[in-house]
Amino acid sequence: MAMFLAALDATKAEKIVPNYNIKVIMDFEEELGSPRLPDAVVKNAELLKADILIIYDGPQHITNKPTLTFGARGIATIALTTYGPVVPQHSGHFGNYAPNPALRLSKLLASMKDDEGRVTIPGFYDGISIDSKTAKILKAVPDDDVQIKKRLQIAESDKVGNYYQESIQYPSLNIRGMQSGWIDEKARTIIPGWARAEIDVRLVLETDPVRLLNLIKEHIAAQGYFVIIREPTEQERLTHEKIATFESEISYQSFRTDFDSEVGLWLRKALKNAFGEEPIMIRTSGGSIPISPFVTTLGIPAVTVPTVNRDNNQHSPNENLRLGNYREGIKTMIAILKEKL
């Protein structure tokens, strides 16, 4: 915000007048998850009508070079629960007799993906294709896969894509949490009563989230499960050998703007004029931003122009802003203000 105000002052001092009108949305509750922003946007949709939406949010590429981000994956979540005996049972007296819900859950999760992290549910990746033009732009991002792996301390990455940028063009199915019974000093010799996995599904533009969640649900049913959206009753437990509770929520959808859209070409030109080289262009951010719902609501092509350094400890202790990024951010914004549309 300070960068933008400084950029406005600078253009005024230089008597530069943008040849377009500006409407500004400022969100001071982003660290709270922007709870009131979507509503405010819906209520003021008429007032906020525009041709182009620029989002000044988030960090630049790790190389800290001028960056444009053209989209973000959306996110949906699933809580998946399987059942064993109605209350935990002594694993000596009932081990080999009472079905174990953690084994049930493990088998379900294992059936969804292959050893290299690819979802094996038919149709999950339908509609997505990385053509040669897109591949070229993805490969132009100066990522260093060796460095990424070294930083994560992994010997090999999952194989949904052939490299980092390609991998995040696809929806994901990630086990973000899992529990059954207890571990470590709390471990008890029981057959647990239930097992639960928390799953997040990152969404991309090609994939209807409702269809994606249904594919997963149908896959579970196809493994012989009676799938419900609440805890089973005693009668259901006594009737159905395998029961799964499937609770899902679509948090927000993805958005993605074409590189060659009017806003894309215009911003690329502005940044090239300011810095003398093409910006790094990110087709999709892997993470989801709560701004997408009103990109969709407003129906305006949007591009993110990140300006801050990636090691800024965003939302964390020792949050920081590199002075060079502050200066270059102002320069970026001046360039955009004076670029002819």
Add this chain to the structure above:
Amino acid sequence: MAMFLAALDATKAEKIVPNYNIKVIMDFEEELGSPRLPDAVVKNAELLKADILIIYDGPQHITNKPTLTFGARGIATIALTTYGPVVPQHSGHFGNYAPNPALRLSKLLASMKDDEGRVTIPGFYDGISIDSKTAKILKAVPDDDVQIKKRLQIAESDKVGNYYQESIQYPSLNIRGMQSGWIDEKARTIIPGWARAEIDVRLVLETDPVRLLNLIKEHIAAQGYFVIIREPTEQERLTHEKIATFESEISYQSFRTDFDSEVGLWLRKALKNAFGEEPIMIRTSGGSIPISPFVTTLGIPAVTVPTVNRDNNQHSPNENLRLGNYREGIKTMIAILKEKL
């Protein structure tokens, strides 16, 4: 203990003199897990030499009829850990790229057992056979499988055995606890750094516990894992695609005495004389009792003579003893004291 003292008083009053000598081991720390008993037995092995060991412990069969229990399964435990990125990663930025340790663990666990709870690791059940004579005795236990399932609220049991008593004649492999990341209100959109399963393996007489644990460990290695007994180093993480930490402990072994052993035949005769019918004979208790190690140390054939009611809330609030069981327990002990050897 009170039953036994009353039985001694009664035989004295009736001038019944047992035609054998008695040595008594009293354990007042059973609810603490008998921490000093095994040592005391080892130290006094010479003093405790005997021909027969009778264990007056635990509840009778659920029908509350006179019961003899000829053995108990032993127990070993495993803590199995798989790894993802060295610290949890943002599931948006790295979902489809950083391997998920919960998926890895799920696939490993799923590979160990079939859908009906049978261990699929070759050799796991080797050496165990239920011959027709044994089957007859197992089937003679008046269990009601329909009632057991109803109580557990399960539609179907695992299929290691064809019925409850048969199922506990085999070693088990039970996931007693499992965790990765967090669930419910603590769920976070991450790729967790690790996933852990706590496993208990109930042991039977036919199965060497060291061999059994090795079979499981070798099975994990055969799935492409680098198996170690501690956390991996950075170098190992960068070199091995799949790493598992396998920490195991053999808590105590199983014991089992033949129905037709001297002690078995003698106790059956005593109980038949007292109650006019054959006792219920349990070949193996599914649970493990910390008494097994010194059954093994002393090397004496042992049989458990349980006397209390099964709904006695053992080790729990409202612990109780049914008066009828107290009286019948004394009757049982008198019968054993006066039975000729």
